[in-house]
Amino acid sequence: MRDIELKELQQHAEQYADREVTVRGWVRQNRSSNRFGFIALNDGTCFSPVQIVYEAEELGNFEEIARAPLSAGILVKGRLLLTPQAKQPFEIHAEEVTIEADSAADYPLQNKRHSMEFLREIAHLRPRANTFQAVFRVRSLVAYAIHQFFQERGFVYVHTPIITGSDAEGAGEMFQLTTLDLNDLPRTEDGSIDYTKDFFGKECNLTVSGQLEAEIFALAFRNVYTFGPTFRAENSNTARHASEFWMIEPEIAFADLADDMALAEDMVKYIINYVLEHAPAEMDFFNRFIDKGLLDRLQHVAGSEFERVTYTRAVEILQSCGEKFQYPVEWGIDLQTEHERYLTETVFKKPIFVTDYPKDIKAFYMRLNDDGKTVAACDMLVPGVGEIIGGSQREERLDVLQARMKELGLSEKDYWWYLELRKYGGVKHAGYGLGFERIIMYITGMSNIRDVLPFPRTPKTAEF
Amino acid sequence: MRDIELKELQQHAEQYADREVTVRGWVRQNRSSNRFGFIALNDGTCFSPVQIVYEAEELGNFEEIARAPLSAGILVKGRLLLTPQAKQPFEIHAEEVTIEADSAADYPLQNKRHSMEFLREIAHLRPRANTFQAVFRVRSLVAYAIHQFFQERGFVYVHTPIITGSDAEGAGEMFQLTTLDLNDLPRTEDGSIDYTKDFFGKECNLTVSGQLEAEIFALAFRNVYTFGPTFRAENSNTARHASEFWMIEPEIAFADLADDMALAEDMVKYIINYVLEHAPAEMDFFNRFIDKGLLDRLQHVAGSEFERVTYTRAVEILQSCGEKFQYPVEWGIDLQTEHERYLTETVFKKPIFVTDYPKDIKAFYMRLNDDGKTVAACDMLVPGVGEIIGGSQREERLDVLQARMKELGLSEKDYWWYLELRKYGGVKHAGYGLGFERIIMYITGMSNIRDVLPFPRTPKTAEF
Numbered sequence: 001m002r003d004i005e006l007k008e009l010q011q012h013a014e015q016y017a018d019r020e021v022t023v024r025g026w027v028r029q030n031r032s033s034n035r036f037g038f039i040a041l042n043d044g045t046c047f048s049p050v051q052i053v054y055e056a057e058e059l060g061n062f063e064e065i066a067r068a069p070l071s072a073g074i075l076v077k078g079r080l081l082l083t084p085q086a087k088q089p090f091e092i093h094a095e096e097v098t099i100e101a102d103s104a105a106d107y108p109l110q111n112k113r114h115s116m117e118f119l120r121e122i123a124h125l126r127p128r129a130n131t132f133q134a135v136f137r138v139r140s141l142v143a144y145a146i147h148q149f150f151q152e153r154g155f156v157y158v159h160t161p162i163i164t165g166s167d168a169e170g171a172g173e174m175f176q177l178t179t180l181d182l183n184d185l186p187r188t189e190d191g192s193i194d195y196t197k198d199f200f201g202k203e204c205n206l207t208v209s210g211q212l213e214a215e216i217f218a219l220a221f222r223n224v225y226t227f228g229p230t231f232r233a234e235n236s237n238t239a240r241h242a243s244e245f246w247m248i249e250p251e252i253a254f255a256d257l258a259d260d261m262a263l264a265e266d267m268v269k270y271i272i273n274y275v276l277e278h279a280p281a282e283m284d285f286f287n288r289f290i291d292k293g294l295l296d297r298l299q300h301v302a303g304s305e306f307e308r309v310t311y312t313r314a315v316e317i318l319q320s321c322g323e324k325f326q327y328p329v330e331w332g333i334d335l336q337t338e339h340e341r342y343l344t345e346t347v348f349k350k351p352i353f354v355t356d357y358p359k360d361i362k363a364f365y366m367r368l369n370d371d372g373k374t375v376a377a378c379d380m381l382v383p384g385v386g387e388i389i390g391g392s393q394r395e396e397r398l399d400v401l402q403a404r405m406k407e408l409g410l411s412e413k414d415y416w417w418y419l420e421l422r423k424y425g426g427v428k429h430a431g432y433g434l435g436f437e438r439i440i441m442y443i444t445g446m447s448n449i450r451d452v453l454p455f456p457r458t459p460k461t462a463e464f
Numbered sequence: 465m466r467d468i469e470l471k472e473l474q475q476h477a478e479q480y481a482d483r484e485v486t487v488r489g490w491v492r493q494n495r496s497s498n499r500f501g502f503i504a505l506n507d508g509t510c511f512s513p514v515q516i517v518y519e520a521e522e523l524g525n526f527e528e529i530a531r532a533p534l535s536a537g538i539l540v541k542g543r544l545l546l547t548p549q550a551k552q553p554f555e556i557h558a559e560e561v562t563i564e565a566d567s568a569a570d571y572p573l574q575n576k577r578h579s580m581e582f583l584r585e586i587a588h589l590r591p592r593a594n595t596f597q598a599v600f601r602v603r604s605l606v607a608y609a610i611h612q613f614f615q616e617r618g619f620v621y622v623h624t625p626i627i628t629g630s631d632a633e634g635a636g637e638m639f640q641l642t643t644l645d646l647n648d649l650p651r652t653e654d655g656s657i658d659y660t661k662d663f664f665g666k667e668c669n670l671t672v673s674g675q676l677e678a679e680i681f682a683l684a685f686r687n688v689y690t691f692g693p694t695f696r697a698e699n700s701n702t703a704r705h706a707s708e709f710w711m712i713e714p715e716i717a718f719a720d721l722a723d724d725m726a727l728a729e730d731m732v733k734y735i736i737n738y739v740l741e742h743a744p745a746e747m748d749f750f751n752r753f754i755d756k757g758l759l760d761r762l763q764h765v766a767g768s769e770f771e772r773v774t775y776t777r778a779v780e781i782l783q784s785c786g787e788k789f790q791y792p793v794e795w796g797i798d799l800q801t802e803h804e805r806y807l808t809e810t811v812f813k814k815p816i817f818v819t820d821y822p823k824d825i826k827a828f829y830m831r832l833n834d835d836g837k838t839v840a841a842c843d844m845l846v847p848g849v850g851e852i853i854g855g856s857q858r859e860e861r862l863d864v865l866q867a868r869m870k871e872l873g874l875s876e877k878d879y880w881w882y883l884e885l886r887k888y889g890g891v892k893h894a895g896y897g898l899g900f901e902r903i904i905m906y907i908t909g910m911s912n913i914r915d916v917l918p919f920p921r922t923p924k925t926a927e928f
Contacts (some may be wrong), residue, residue: 071889176643176646435788
């Protein structure tokens with residue numbers, strides 16, 4: 001008899017009432033007297049375990065099962081009984097229990113409180129812990145919600161390259177990759193490293209953003225998005241930064257900054273609603289044990305109309321609000337997290353877009369506004385976190401772009417194809433970037449990026 | 465008035481009949497007399513362009529529009545007229561046409577036949593060409609079909625790491641990544657490179673497979689899959705190999721090789737059906753211009769029950785079939801593409817799984833069969849291509865795995881966590897790998913992997 005996944009039983013318990021079922025899973029708890037026992041069984045398909053009741057009278061191997069250790073893999077044949085009075089809606093009365101995979105007594109993930117630091121050291125086992133069962137299922141669901149959101153709207157998913165021959169965007173420090181033998185580097189006549197001998201015939205790095213390539217596709221398919229890993233070699237050990245993380249970068253043609261913000265707002269609400277619908281048990285867990293008030297906050301966000309405020313107006317608000325900030329506010333500064341959170345939490349009490357930043361604190365490709373000093377950029381700020389999305393309308397005017405690049409000392413040669421996009425039907429277009437781990441942290445309430453990444457990579461850490 | 469995407473018009477033309485519409489797109493063709501003209505307009509949301517009819521009587525800027533060059537971005541206001549007698553189901557009679565983004569006369573992608581090699585050189589423009597409009601939309605749809613297939617079945621999507629500190633699987637040559645200054649490498653006292661100074665404190669590489677980490681998650685969530693980029697630093701310039709490609713690796717617990725093959729078969733059929741349903745115009749294009757017979761072949765595959773044959777039986781068939789092969793066949797060899805294609809195309813005339821390969825030609829983690837000389841592995845072979853999927857049941861018996869690793873000289877220390885998975889509830893499990901570009905080639909009939917990757921990375925090539 002084929003075994004049934006526990007999720008199926010939990011979703012359709014009535015259908016299986018009083019019927020014989022076969023299930024498999026891992027022992028999450030096992031306690032017994034000398035006459036009967038209870039196993040909390042989980043097969044990983046759903047958050048809550050299923051209770052298995054077993055009795056000495058019924059099982060020939062009762063004593064073996066009573067000793068079945070934490071995390072042993074077992075097979076259970078038994079009858080499903082509805083238990084409307086009990087906490088769990090049903091239990092399975094075992095007629096046969098078999099240990100299919102034993103577990104050693106030194107199993108490190110015992111049922112007690114472990115520090116997050118310890119759990120990171122056993123990243124091969126922590127996905128079995130409640131918190132990480134919840135985190136990584138939600139992570140998977142959010143990834144799918146994002147694909148579904150864009151695909152339902154006809155967006156084309158594009159795999160922008162991971163290996164790149166240019167440090168085009170200059171968004172951060174990069175990892176160099178090579179197949180040269182570092183102990184015997186080939187040299188040119190003048191003594192410098194001969195990269196023509198390297199795998200790609202030149203210096204190559206890991207990408208920091210797929211945006212510039214996404215623009216190529218937006219100018220062919222109108223609406224596109226990327227969803228892939230990106231890398232930063234910054235030596236900063238914070239709870240919000242990882243060296244390897246995933247990013248989503250939609251890019252839309254025939255679109256301006258207002259279209260861009262509307263898309264970002266729709267996407268965030270879509271993700272929240274999707275997760276609340278598809279992971280109620282996990283979200284309830286986060287709300288109770290990780291971040292009290294999480295559900296209220298998310299529901300509030302999903303139901304709010306996000307505010308739009310210009311950077312200039314935001315600066316005025318911050319200057320006149322009477323609040324003392326660690327970093328003083330004046331026009332031209334980059335907003336700090338304290339400013340961002342004050343705006344979204346105290347002033348507007350909901351998510352906001354801050355728009356039209358000074359050009360000097362933003363990237364070269366952002367579209368210059370008519371005032372000549374700000375660009376059509378937007379950051380989405382959300383209560384509890386601060387910035388979660390950064391976007392802009394792109395500079396589509398070839399001459400303006402060239403002038404800006406000259407100002408910044410960027411070489412036209414390095415960007416030849418990016419400039420050509422402006423020569424051949426370069427219609428107005430816009431896009432934004434969403435850090436995937438940031439939104440997972442926001443939605444789960446987890447406070448360290450290392451705990452929403454399956455195998456985090458940070459300075460001096462690349463285990464597993 | 466907000467513009468309407470052309471896909472929306474194509475899907476619901478009747479609803480818009482005789483109504484005023486505003487559309488935007490790029491000129492794909494423009495021909496005119498001195499009284500009227502026709503523009504084939506495409507906005508990238510659908511494969512077929514929409515015909516715009518414009519007249520001198522109607523447009524004040526008729527002459528400007530008559531000169532509108534290829535790839536110019538335009539806005540059209542006009543009336544949609546159904547044209548049931550014509551080739552296209554409707555056309556738009558322009559009342560106003562505005563050029564929003566001009567295109568220079570030296571636009572390289574003129575409407576004529578270009579070689580695939582030339583198109584690769586203009587990878588920033590080729591997504592606008594018919595072939596690549598079809599390829600990259602299908603690529604996006606297949607990616608989504610894969611996510612949908614697994615998510616509908618409750619699989620958890622896991623992002624296995626791209627940067628890895630181990631060359632665990634030994635599946636291929638790797639790219640090393642570093643932030644050390646190659647011109648000034650830090651040295652230890654004995655003169656070797658001091659990798660403790662490198663970003664991660666040790667030598668790191670780009671992943672060749674996420675399988676081993678996927679096993680971690682399968683033993684926590686039962687059913688999981690990866691979908692991410694993988695890398696091979698092999699210096700081989702073939703039409704089937706790229707240095708950066710995407711791979712899908714499902715891993716299922718409480719499952720054996722038969723379950724694994726059933727999943728792979730279901731997935732391939734699901735993908736084919738999804739694409740046939742969601743990209744009929746693109747698939748028709750491939751069938752007519754890229755690979756005649758493609759649709760028949762795919763429909764046949766979607767409707768077939770895939771055959772299963774052991775390696776040993778396959779070798780007997782190949783030896784006794786009377787066919788002359790370039791590589792002679794005997795038990796123990798790795799099957800070559802010529803053998804694979806003969807089996808699937810000539811002998812079975814449908815997709816097959818070849819199972820139970822000699823252990824000596826397969827990876828260390830594959831489960832040893834009771835005969836002691838074969839392993840529970842499977843390759844899916846399909847007509848027209850050969851191998852497209854490779855999978856296996858994993859060795860879950862700690863002692864057998866240790867013995868096999870010893871045979872191969874693999875260090876237990878390097879695999880400490882992989883071995884621990886077998887100590888703590890290591891139930892039977894299985895999985896497979898699907899090269900994403902391989903299945904795109906299979907489904908589109910495109911014969912070079914460089915033409916199904918947005919920006920291919922191959923030896924000496926990392927442009928864009």
